[in-house]
Amino acid sequence: MLFTKLLIPTLKENPSEADVVSHKLLMRAGFIRKLTSGVYSYLPLGLMTLRKIERIVREEMNAAGAQEVLLPMVQPADLWAESGRLQKYGPELLRFKDRHGRESCLGPTHEEVITDLVRNNIHSYRGLPVNLYQIQTKFRDEIRPRFGLMRGREFIMKDAYSFDATEAGADAAYEAMNKAYHQIFSRCGLQFRAVEADTGTIGGSFSHEFMVLADTGEDTIVICRQCSYAANLEKAACSAAPLSERREEKPLSKIETPGKRKVDAVCDFLKIAPQNLLKTMVYIADGRPVAVLLRGDHEVQTVKLKNMLGANEVELASDQECFDATGVPTGYLGPIGLKIPVVADLTVTTMQNFTTGANEKNFHYLNANLGRDFTVEKTADLRMITTTDHCPLCGGELELPRGIEVGHIFKLGTAYSEALNAKFLDSNGQEQPFIMGCYGIGVSRVMAAAIEQNHDKDGIVFPLPIAPFQVIILNLGFTDDAITTAATDLYQSLREKGIDTLLDDRDERPGSKFKDADLLGIPFRVTIGKRFSADGIVEIRDRKHGEITEVPFAEAREMLTKMLTEAII
RNA sequence: CGGGAUGUGGCUCAGUCUGGUAGAGCACUUGCUUCGGGAGUAAGGGGUCGGAGGUUCGAAUCCUCUCAUCCCGACCA
Numbered sequence: 276m277l278f279t280k281l282l283i284p285t286l287k288e289n290p291s292e293a294d295v296v297s298h299k300l301l302m303r304a305g306f307i308r309k310l311t312s313g314v315y316s317y318l319p320l321g322l323m324t325l326r327k328i329e330r331i332v333r334e335e336m337n338a339a340g341a342q343e344v345l346l347p348m349v350q351p352a353d354l355w356a357e358s359g360r361l362q363k364y365g366p367e368l369l370r371f372k373d374r375h376g377r378e379s380c381l382g383p384t385h386e387e388v389i390t391d392l393v394r395n396n397i398h399s400y401r402g403l404p405v406n407l408y409q410i411q412t413k414f415r416d417e418i419r420p421r422f423g424l425m426r427g428r429e430f431i432m433k434d435a436y437s438f439d440a441t442e443a444g445a446d447a448a449y450e451a452m453n454k455a456y457h458q459i460f461s462r463c464g465l466q467f468r469a470v471e472a473d474t475g476t477i478g479g480s481f482s483h484e485f486m487v488l489a490d491t492g493e494d495t496i497v498i499c500r501q502c503s504y505a506a507n508l509e510k511a512a513c514s515a516a517p518l519s520e521r522r523e524e525k526p527l528s529k530i531e532t533p534g535k536r537k538v539d540a541v542c543d544f545l546k547i548a549p550q551n552l553l554k555t556m557v558y559i560a561d562g563r564p565v566a567v568l569l570r571g572d573h574e575v576q577t578v579k580l581k582n583m584l585g586a587n588e589v590e591l592a593s594d595q596e597c598f599d600a601t602g603v604p605t606g607y608l609g610p611i612g613l614k615i616p617v618v619a620d621l622t623v624t625t626m627q628n629f630t631t632g633a634n635e636k637n638f639h640y641l642n643a644n645l646g647r648d649f650t651v652e653k654t655a656d657l658r659m660i661t662t663t664d665h666c667p668l669c670g671g672e673l674e675l676p677r678g679i680e681v682g683h684i685f686k687l688g689t690a691y692s693e694a695l696n697a698k699f700l701d702s703n704g705q706e707q708p709f710i711m712g713c714y715g716i717g718v719s720r721v722m723a724a725a726i727e728q729n730h731d732k733d734g735i736v737f738p739l740p741i742a743p744f745q746v747i748i749l750n751l752g753f754t755d756d757a758i759t760t761a762a763t764d765l766y767q768s769l770r771e772k773g774i775d776t777l778l779d780d781r782d783e784r785p786g787s788k789f790k791d792a793d794l795l796g797i798p799f800r801v802t803i804g805k806r807f808s809a810d811g812i813v814e815i816r817d818r819k820h821g822e823i824t825e826v827p828f829a830e831a832r833e834m835l836t837k838m839l840t841e842a843i844i
Numbered sequence: 845c846g847g848g849a850u851g852u853g854g855c856u857c858a859g860u861c862u863g864g865u866a867g868a869g870c871a872c873u874u875g876c877u878u879c880g881g882g883a884g885u886a887a888g889g890g891g892u893c894g895g896a897g898g899u900u901c902g903a904a905u906c907c908u909c910u911c912a913u914c915c916c917g918a919c920c921a
Contacts (some may be wrong), residue, residue, distance in 0.1 A: 784880090789879085
């Protein structure tokens with residue numbers, strides 16, 4: 276394509292609204308423009324990269340035996356009521372009424388629609404297994420969209436759904452997707468890890484997230500330095516170091532701790548380590564208060580708590596809610612004599628003679644002990660893992676790098692098929708619910724994640740497979756017909772070879788062309804200018820390494836073809 | 845939803861505290877010079893300062909309300 280024929284509105288300065296590097300560069304390089312919060316237009320270059328990612332996704336999905344469909348974005352609320360998610364999904368589901376007053380919503384995901392489609396059209400095990408996917412715009416009314424394409428409200432997603440007759444078949448479908456995802460993200464040129472994940476609102480029994488490693492990622496993941504263990508924070512299992520020896524339980528005593536509310540303040544005041552303090556956090560779980568006990572230096576992992584309680588919504592109580600529930604000001608709460616349900620993190624069972632709030636303003640207890648002084652309803656792993664923890668598989672050291680979630684695969688089981696009464700007849704003529712799996716890729720997010728991972732001070736450094744163009748030719752001799760002719764000839768011959776080439780034919784000074792070429796991140800840049808006039812030489816520069824290869828004009832095409840082939844392998 | 849910040853030509857910002865009728869740089873148009881890492885020069889076009897109301901002789905500037913955007917938190921297939 277010709278630069279002058281494309282809408283590529285590059286910016287010299289970072290837009291004030293952008294904070295993360297992918298957002299800044301996508302705006303500056305003219306890939307996207309914002310319409311409103313969390314909603315973006317894709318300009319020609321942005322769309323080209325998107326299409327390249329989609330193409331890789333399609334090829335791998337098709338190779339894995341999935342079939343492409345396209346499902347509606349506007350969905351009847353009734354269908355969501357059937358699965359129970361009309362209530363459960365919350366305000367993220369954008370709801371509206373049509374002119375007849377029918378309740379509708381914009382699809383944030385498509386389990387309901389696909390299950391409805393399959394239940395109406397597949398009635399026998401003979402029609403199984405089947406895996407259907409689509410690439411489509413999704414809408415989720417996020418509480419807080421941010422970081423450009425990283426967390427938009429409207430975004431492009433590939434979602435696939437598998438339907439199987441047997442558990443073994445469902446496992447195979449999951450494994451096929453797991454493989455396809457590894458292929459897809461590798462082909463996109465990304466550094467990523469698949470991590471064990473919590474199943475969240477979608478429900479189901481087993482899941483992995485595909486995380487692109489980048490410091491600016493919104494999520495923290497847990498990776499073992501020794502073995503292959505990888506999980507996200509919600510899932511990462513914390514073990515409680517067993518008691519080395521049981522010490523003698525000392526008598527409980529109460530001590531005045533005037534104005535000492537925070538863990539640090541109490542510890543300083545009493546000259547104890549936070550490991551010897553038990554802290555009590557009050558949460559509101561589906562409207563009811565619950566006290567959560569933790570060691571002083573630990574933090575609650577809300578998702579673990581939610582799962583333990585089997586609650587839909589769990590939120591830290593405000594100071595007021597806390598006082599209303601317990602009659603004690605926050606800072607002096609403790610389990611002894613507390614009137615609300617109490618649950619504890621596993622580590623608490625290994626603590627002895629610890630300090631804790633006395634449920635009385637300005638007082639704490641010393642030498643409290645679980646069992647003797649109070650009991651709890653349940654104990655479970657409820658805390659956030661840290662780098663001082665050890666790998667639950669091999670005991671090795673852990674790392675907690677940041678990541679961007681670009682894909683997620685779930686084994687759903689029969690949660691949706693049962694809710695929506697989607698059944699088939701098995702070979703014995705028995706009715707069975709479909710066993711399902713669902714598999715998502717944030718296509719537009721992949722573009723942002725790729726940039727987070729591949730950029731430098733001059734701009735984007737695209738991995739070749741997803742760059743909008745493979746080669747950019749700079750015509751630096753705008754007034755020189757020989758140069759212009761050479762640039763145009765090379766451009767034509769590369770295009771004939773099927774190489775995606777952009778010819779910078781603008782009447783701009785060289786400096787601007789160099790800057791823009793760097794900003795756009797096109798992997799190979801061919802400069803035709805002075806050196807061509809003097810010696811018939813053109814320069815090929817590798818965007819990533821900055822290496823310059825000088826070749827005679829006549830050999831440029833062959834050299835580029837060779838470099839592109841090598842770069843792909 | 846809680847906390848913080850910002851809205852002034854297309855973009856980045858100054859001017860607001862201390863009211864006096866709108867500026868700079870970039871971008872854009874035209875001419876001349878220039879042409880290998882975001883040129884120089886001259887002449888131009890474009891904004892009633894997010895919106896509404898109020899105070900005042902006079903409001904970008906002060907007051908009230910409102911809308912939008914961004915950041916932190918909670919949240920998140």
